Amino acid sequence: ISNMNINADTDKQGLFGYTYNANIENVTVTNSFVYSYEAGSGTSNTGVIVGLARGTSITNSSVSNSAIKGQSNVGLIAGGTTNSSSIENSYVVNSTVGVGSVSVGGIAGYNDASTSTIENVYAANISVTAGNGAAGITCGNGVTNAYVYNSVIGGGNSVAISSSYTNGYYDEATTVGGINGTAGVGDCRSAAWFASQNSVNALGNEFELQSGAARPTLVHNSETGVTPYSPTTKQVSYKEEDNITATLEMLGATEIYTINYHDTKYYLIENKAQLQAIATETSAGSLSKNY
DSSP, X not given: OBSOEEEOSSSSBSSEEEEESOEEESOEEESOEEEOOOTTSOOEEEESSEEEEESOEEESOEEESOEEEOSEEEESSEEEEESSOEEEEEEEEEEEEEEEEEEEESSEEEEOTTTOEEEXXXXXXXXXXXXXXXXXXXXXXXXXXXXXXXXXXXXXXOBSSOSSEEEEEEETTOEETTEESSOSSSEEEOHHHHTSHHHHHHHOTTXXXXXXXXXXXXXXXXXXXXXXXXXXXXXXXOOOSSSEEEEEEETTEEEEEEEOSOOOSOOOBOSHHHHHHHHHHTTOOSOEEEO
């Protein structure tokens, strides 16, 4: 599924807004946008694939090159998982989650670990931002065999993996709460470790390391068709208000630009050239750099 666009300021938004006793398998979503955010509205459970999953199994699924914005319980695979739900053998790459108020995660915003599980998953090249409670995998517990790679996890009470986990790793390039490679719940490992068989040995037999690859992927759920990610830029969130504001993190330097134009579209911005193209398209002229 590609080029999906959801804009609704109500609870439980996603490809499937709400699921109960469902099985979701082999769902791939790319180049898509889900927006469920209005200041003061308190919207919850926003996901690209599922908004709220109850008693639901999600397997062999992925989200790539996409963006999502919600308030609470916001995640790329699912906003919230409860009532014996599970997410397995799934991944998210090259995507952004934000700006949420609480319980915002790369895989799931909130996972009710008393009944639900997340296993054999990873997030690579993502950005997660929340006012309070941001995680590379999920805000909650119940995570087994997971990693976060080359990502930015920001906001209060940020963690790399989740509040508790079994076999959870993140690399030294990942920033957690503004600190590079040295903070966050999870076990920090070097780039060399991720590029070696040691990473597969630690994560388990659902993972494999392709020849020359920088990190493991899933045996039964490959990244075939995913647009390669440039190591010189980090993907950033869009902001849909009176103007477009984008923070570009290039080679470690942060630059913030604004287009003074009231826009009704959604953009996933990766570099200054794309932002300038949007300014030209909307007849807004040149960019304003904020200092």
